[in-house]
Amino acid sequence: MDFKVVEKFVSINGEGRLSGQLAVFIRFAGCNLDCSYCDTQWANEENVKYELMSEQEIYQYIKATKVKNVTLTGGEPLLQNGLIELLNILSKDDNLSVEIETNGSVSLKEFINIKNPPKFTMDYKLPSSNMEQKMLIDNFKYLTKNDTVKFVSGSTNDLEKAKYIIDQHNLVSKTNVYISPIFGDINMADIVDFMQKHNMNGVTLQAQLHKIIWDPNERGV
Numbered sequence: 001m002d003f004k005v006v007e008k009f010v011s012i013n014g015e016g017r018l019s020g021q022l023a024v025f026i027r028f029a030g031c032n033l034d035c036s037y038c039d040t041q042w043a044n045e046e047n048v049k050y051e052l053m054s055e056q057e058i059y060q061y062i063k064a065t066k067v068k069n070v071t072l073t074g075g076e077p078l079l080q081n082g083l084i085e086l087l088n089i090l091s092k093d094d095n096l097s098v099e100i101e102t103n104g105s106v107s108l109k110e111f112i113n114i115k116n117p118p119k120f121t122m123d124y125k126l127p128s129s130n131m132e133q134k135m136l137i138d139n140f141k142y143l144t145k146n147d148t149v150k151f152v153s154g155s156t157n158d159l160e161k162a163k164y165i166i167d168q169h170n171l172v173s174k175t176n177v178y179i180s181p182i183f184g185d186i187n188m189a190d191i192v193d194f195m196q197k198h199n200m201n202g203v204t205l206q207a208q209l210h211k212i213i214w215d216p217n218e219r220g221v
């Protein structure tokens with residue numbers, strides 16, 4: 001199966017539990033959502049330039065970088081035809097640690113049963129995204145302590161919804177829970193105040209590190 005790869009690069013992971021560590025990124029074309037704040041809308045455009053790569057070509061590229069952490073992102077990686085075949089190849093290599101960034105609207109069911117499954121970082125899209133109605137609440141039941149739910153928040157209303165969902169589904173006891181600001185839209189100090197006011201123990205606040213290191217609009221970092 002050939003995959004539409006819009007960019008591939010080595011950087012530090014700017015998000016999630018492996019933030020600050022080297023990672024090799026594979027970004028796939030196309031997404032089923034249209035989040036108001038999406039910083040990679042270009043990857044979802046119909047006429048985006050892409051390179052067709054087979055599973056083996058992607059694996060060989062990853063190995064040539066000598067980087068252990070692999071992030072599959074997009075666009076929406078879980079919508080790529082043949083993703084299971086790619087994951088089967090990557091999961092056989094004990095020297096790789098694979099993570100998938102996914103938007104919360106695609107069922108994880110068929111991806112969790114593979115041997116040595118990837119770590120999922122699943123967004124729960126909050127009201128500011130305009131995509132909340134697409135969230136599959138059922139996905140929470142597949143997540144473990146290897147995975148993460150991320151709430152990208154741009155307002156107090158978003159934070160209140162995040163807190164409601166975290167409490168309602170007891171997420172802190174099941175998985176890793178992160179809050180990340182919509183870049184530039186909300187003061188991080190206000191998020192900390194909110195976390196303190198609501199005793200949000202076990203929740204991690206995180207900025208997008210790559211947007212602090214490099215120009216926030218730079219691609220390939």
Ligand SMILES: C[S@@+](CC[C@H](N)C(=O)[O-])C[C@H]1O[C@@H](n2cnc3c(N)ncnc32)[C@H](O)[C@@H]1O
Pocket residue numbers: 031037038039040073074075076077101102103104122123150152180181182183208
């Ligand atoms: C571009 S998305 C690709 C993967 C998948 N479609 C998703 O939404 O998780 C990767 C991550 O970047 C986050 N993101 C996109 N735009 C952002 C922004 N302006 N500020 C903060 N995070 C953003 C998304 O919420 C998601 O967690």
Ligand SMILES: Nc1nc2[nH]cc(C(=O)O)c2c(=O)[nH]1
Pocket residue numbers: 011012013014015040071073074101210221
């Ligand atoms: N450095 C860096 N780290 C990231 N972690 C997740 C990213 C993504 O776009 O999914 C990302 C990204 O675009 N750049």
Ligand code: SF4
Pocket residue numbers: 031032033034035038039040041044074075076103
């Ligand atoms: S789901 Fe991810 S890639 Fe798709 S529009 Fe939202 S942030 Fe962008």
Ligand SMILES: [Mg+2]
Pocket residue numbers: 039040
């Ligand atoms: Mg990004």
